[in-house]
Amino acid sequence: MDLSFLTVQVLSALRQAAFLFLISSGLTLVFGVLNILNFAHGALYMLGAYFIYWLTLYLVGPGGFLLALLAAPLGVALIAAVLEMGLLRRIYIQEEIYQLLLTYALVLIIDDLAKIVFGPEFKSVPKPDFVSGSVTLFGGTVPVYTLLVVVLAPAVAALLWYLLYKTKTGKVVRATSSDREMADALGINMSALFTLVFAFGAILAGLGGALAGPVRTVFPGVGTEVIIECFVVVVIGGLGNLWGALIGSILIGALETIGIIVFPEFEMALIYLLMVAVLVVRPWGLFGRPLKIKALSEKNLEMEAQEISPVHFSVHPAVRWAPLLLLLLVPLVAGRFYQYLLTQIFVASLMAIAFNLLLGMTGLLSFGQAAFFGVGAYAVGLLVTKAGFGTLPALLLSPAVAAAAAAVIGFFCVRLSGVHFAMLTLAFGQLIYAVVFKWYGFTGGDNGIQGIPVKPIAVAGLAGIDIGSTKEMYYFVLVVVGLSVEILRRIRSSPFGATLKSIRENGQRASYLGVNVKLYQWTAFVVAGAFTGLAGGLYALMEKSISPEIIHWTKSAEPVLMTIIGGIYTFVGPAVGAVVYIILNSYLVAWTEKWALVLGLVLLTLVLLLPGGVVGFVNEKARQIFGKLRCIRRWSFSKSTTS
Amino acid sequence: MVILEVDNVVKSFGGLRALQDVSLSVAKGEIRAVIGPNGAGKSTFFNVMTGLLSPDSGNVVFNGERITGMPPHRIIRKGIGRSFQITNIFPRMSVFENVQVALFSHHGKNRNPLSLARKFREIGEEALSILEQVGLADKYDASASILSHGDQKRLEIAISLASRPALLLLDEPTAGMSRFESRETVALLQKISREQGLTLVFTEHDMDIVFGISERITVLQQGAVIADGTPAEIKANPQVRKAYLGEEITE
Numbered sequence: 045m046d047l048s049f050l051t052v053q054v055l056s057a058l059r060q061a062a063f064l065f066l067i068s069s070g071l072t073l074v075f076g077v078l079n080i081l082n083f084a085h086g087a088l089y090m091l092g093a094y095f096i097y098w099l100t101l102y103l104v105g106p107g108g109f110l111l112a113l114l115a116a117p118l119g120v121a122l123i124a125a126v127l128e129m130g131l132l133r134r135i136y137i138q139e140e141i142y143q144l145l146l147t148y149a150l151v152l153i154i155d156d157l158a159k160i161v162f163g164p165e166f167k168s169v170p171k172p173d174f175v176s177g178s179v180t181l182f183g184g185t186v187p188v189y190t191l192l193v194v195v196l197a198p199a200v201a202a203l204l205w206y207l208l209y210k211t212k213t214g215k216v217v218r219a220t221s222s223d224r225e226m227a228d229a230l231g232i233n234m235s236a237l238f239t240l241v242f243a244f245g246a247i248l249a250g251l252g253g254a255l256a257g258p259v260r261t262v263f264p265g266v267g268t269e270v271i272i273e274c275f276v277v278v279v280i281g282g283l284g285n286l287w288g289a290l291i292g293s294i295l296i297g298a299l300e301t302i303g304i305i306v307f308p309e310f311e312m313a314l315i316y317l318l319m320v321a322v323l324v325v326r327p328w329g330l331f332g333r334p335l336k337i338k339a340l341s342e343k344n345l346e347m348e349a350q351e352i353s354p355v356h357f358s359v360h361p362a363v364r365w366a367p368l369l370l371l372l373l374v375p376l377v378a379g380r381f382y383q384y385l386l387t388q389i390f391v392a393s394l395m396a397i398a399f400n401l402l403l404g405m406t407g408l409l410s411f412g413q414a415a416f417f418g419v420g421a422y423a424v425g426l427l428v429t430k431a432g433f434g435t436l437p438a439l440l441l442s443p444a445v446a447a448a449a450a451a452v453i454g455f456f457c458v459r460l461s462g463v464h465f466a467m468l469t470l471a472f473g474q475l476i477y478a479v480v481f482k483w484y485g486f487t488g489g490d491n492g493i494q495g496i497p498v499k500p501i502a503v504a505g506l507a508g509i510d511i512g513s514t515k516e517m518y519y520f521v522l523v524v525v526g527l528s529v530e531i532l533r534r535i536r537s538s539p540f541g542a543t544l545k546s547i548r549e550n551g552q553r554a555s556y557l558g559v560n561v562k563l564y565q566w567t568a569f570v571v572a573g574a575f576t577g578l579a580g581g582l583y584a585l586m587e588k589s590i591s592p593e594i595i596h597w598t599k600s601a602e603p604v605l606m607t608i609i610g611g612i613y614t615f616v617g618p619a620v621g622a623v624v625y626i627i628l629n630s631y632l633v634a635w636t637e638k639w640a641l642v643l644g645l646v647l648l649t650l651v652l653l654l655p656g657g658v659v660g661f662v663n664e665k666a667r668q669i670f671g672k673l674r675c676i677r678r679w680s681f682s683k684s685t686t687s
Numbered sequence: 688m689v690i691l692e693v694d695n696v697v698k699s700f701g702g703l704r705a706l707q708d709v710s711l712s713v714a715k716g717e718i719r720a721v722i723g724p725n726g727a728g729k730s731t732f733f734n735v736m737t738g739l740l741s742p743d744s745g746n747v748v749f750n751g752e753r754i755t756g757m758p759p760h761r762i763i764r765k766g767i768g769r770s771f772q773i774t775n776i777f778p779r780m781s782v783f784e785n786v787q788v789a790l791f792s793h794h795g796k797n798r799n800p801l802s803l804a805r806k807f808r809e810i811g812e813e814a815l816s817i818l819e820q821v822g823l824a825d826k827y828d829a830s831a832s833i834l835s836h837g838d839q840k841r842l843e844i845a846i847s848l849a850s851r852p853a854l855l856l857l858d859e860p861t862a863g864m865s866r867f868e869s870r871e872t873v874a875l876l877q878k879i880s881r882e883q884g885l886t887l888v889f890t891e892h893d894m895d896i897v898f899g900i901s902e903r904i905t906v907l908q909q910g911a912v913i914a915d916g917t918p919a920e921i922k923a924n925p926q927v928r929k930a931y932l933g934e935e936i937t938e
Contacts, residue, residue: 539791546788549777556737556775557792558763558850613779 048183061297062197070248076284086271092253120250152644282332396618398575399603407548412473418595420580446577454569492591611657696745723907768852778832789849
């Protein structure tokens with residue numbers, strides 16, 4: 045390896061690290077003070093890149109470029125300040141997940157708005173002449189722009205250090221970051237500080253985007269790629285820790301450069317592998333510390349009490365089974381399109397209800413459920429196409445394979461809680477995605493598996509039932525999902541379910557009942573993984589082709605969205621959410637391209653106005669009305685939970 | 688018969704010695720108060736005994752078994768119950784469910800929790816009887832989060848009782864209660880201890896309660912035991928008088 049090669053590679057790694065640091069330092073700063081992991085940080089990066097693109101159309105020459113480089117981040121900061129004051133501020137008091145979802149809604153909205161304003165195509169910013177050349181360093185050719193980025197990032201780091209450690213406001217920020225209650229008690233103006241820090245974080249994201257404009261292309265949705273990389277950086281470094289973000293950026297920058305040279309196939313998998321390795325050894329990241337668990341007294345219990353009224357009423361079994369009967373009759377009146385649509389809804393419902401065993405019941409936000417969905421789907425796809433399995437044996441193995449994956453992944457994840465848990469599940473999910481995406485020899489890589497044959501199911505040695513057609517597949521999926529949902533319902537109202545609920549409410553107290561909290565969480569994780577895998581297996585059969593896309597993290601967001609739309613603390617909520625989601629998706633996509641925008645607005649409205657979801661809202665109203673009419677059966681203690 | 692034996696427990700936080708050579712021996716069925724000024728190490732002591740903290744050195748022996756450093760859920764299963772200084776309940780569950788889930792855990796100790804499903808009714812009745820014991824039966828379907836502070840404290844005692852402990856550790860069981868509420872709670876604790884032979888170890892700031900119900904008192908100061916004896920002995924102890932100068936103990 046000669047010196048010129050080394051120089052070029054080192055500088056390339058440093059450039060990558062510089063970009064990562066600029067963006068992730070803002071992310072970690074915002075988390076440190078506001079305790080919000082901002083999904084929209086990547087979207088703010090994208091805005092920075094678009095702004096410089098737009099500004100340089102009018103501002104020419106070196107002066108113009110530098111002016112644009114300053115103005116773009118400020119524009120982003122302005123937008124961020126408005127978002128913080130208008131939206132985020134309203135939900136600080138609620139649980140983490142709502143804050144996470146609000147920022148996710150912002151991603152959907154900002155991405156689609158960018159598409160409307162700037163168009164869907166890739167844009168690139170022309171490099172201004174004065175930085176477009178290259179110089180020779182130790183025999184290697186290095187672009188001047190790379191040097192500019194590599195010099196600018198440490199300058200920003202130094203400026204950050206100065207602002208945080210040498211100015212009064214900086215000291216206030218650090219104090220708030222280490223103990224929010226104490227800072228509040230000292231009379232610090234929290235709302236102003238939060239807006240300031242959020243806007244400042246946005247400046248860093250915007251600067252990252254503006255600087256990246258001339259060397260990377262910008263397009264709607266580029267933020268979702270950037271944000272995941274930044275999550276990896278800040279989680280490795282330790283959430284909320286600036287030095288952690290610096291070390292994390294350098295590690296990832298170096299690893300990506302080495303990866304491209306040494307393991308070009310699995311470069312993507314490497315960074316997730318590093319993240320998993322770091323979190324397994326140091327659960328809170330290299331420089332992080334465990335998050336303070338909110339004491340009960342700090343939570344807004346009245347608000348939570350409204351969300352979920354403990355007045356229980358049990359639904360008559362006939363009411364539960366009636367929808368199933370109706371669904372059995374649907375194919376008699378509805379055409380193939382509706383049958384297919386409903387089959388999709390069944391599969392999504394199973395995934396969402398299984399997911400809610402974690403979120404609504406146990407209080408664990410998993411952002412990697414797509415991994416288990418994918419494992420189940422690929423299990424069926426591979427067993428049928430490569431091992432010649434029959435339809436039913438392959439399908440029955442899919443939950444087993446997914447459960448095995450969940451058992452291993454869960455073992456590491458349940459040691460963490462809150463945002464850390466979400467990030468580790470995300471990392472494991474992306475790791476599986478990256479492997480499936482590149483492993484052409486086994487999984488077919490990004491081509492996926494096409495033409496999965498659906499063989500007739502042999503029953504008791506008879507000729508067998510053919511489930512190849514849409515209608516037969518409809519019935520098959522309905523039966524499998526129906527049975528699974530019934531099992532999940534029983535789990536929910538069992539002592540096991542009640543114990544999960546107590547862990548969600550107060551993990552410490554639960555352990556003082558003699559409950560092995562981690563073991564219960566792990567079991568819930570495995571059960572959820574198994575049913576998610578079954579949903580994936582069904583998906584492989586009904587679609588007859590699968591691709592790695594179903595494992596991508598954006599797919600993991602779907603059950604989260606469905607659950608929030610339908611109602612997090614209800615059993616049927618996630619299924620209702622799946623209905624709304626799939627119907628919105630198929631109809632909106634048909635007559636407008638702005639599907640993400642609509643979904644984002646729906647999510648935003650729900651998070652702000654109806655945190656209990658559709659079913660939670662209906663339940664509440666029903667209780668008010670029927671409570672007055674005295675129609676609700678007095679709750680008998682043979683049933684422990686609501687439907 | 689000794690139920691709880693603590694031997695020379697030491698616990699430091701950084702340079703601060705929160706507990707220095709604390710020893711304690713509690714007989715079965717005894718009501719024992721642990722008192723001391725704020726910062727004397729009472730809560731740390733409770734946290735060490737129930738596994739929330741691991742001592743630097745020393746031993747905790749319960750019923751002849753060494754439980755030092757075990758995780759809380761295992762210690763609880765040995766037969767120790769605990770209530771907390773800051774109310775610690777399951778807020779978004781009904782009063783009934785709060786006790787029910789504790790019973791599930793207790794009855795499910797050595798079995799598959801799913802097998803309990805058929806016993807729902809029995810467990811329900813048991814939960815109601817515990818709620819009657821603490822006087823919350825009429826509020827069984829209210830959300831625990833909307834109870835008054837006193838009721839939440841009582842609910843916590845009910846949760847702790849549900850695991851049928853042989854030893855109950857109560858960290859300021861009457862904190863924040865009205866005078867009437869605390870008197871009721873104390874009477875309740877005394878009654879349960881008498882009827883079920885339950886051993887109680889509690890901390891308390893109200894000296895009327897301490898001297899009213901305890902059989903022995905241990906006094907902590909700056910992390911060390913400065914006195915241990917019957918209420919009369921403690922009242923006469925000059926060192927304790929000095930530590931509590933100006934407080935009610937002088938009467």
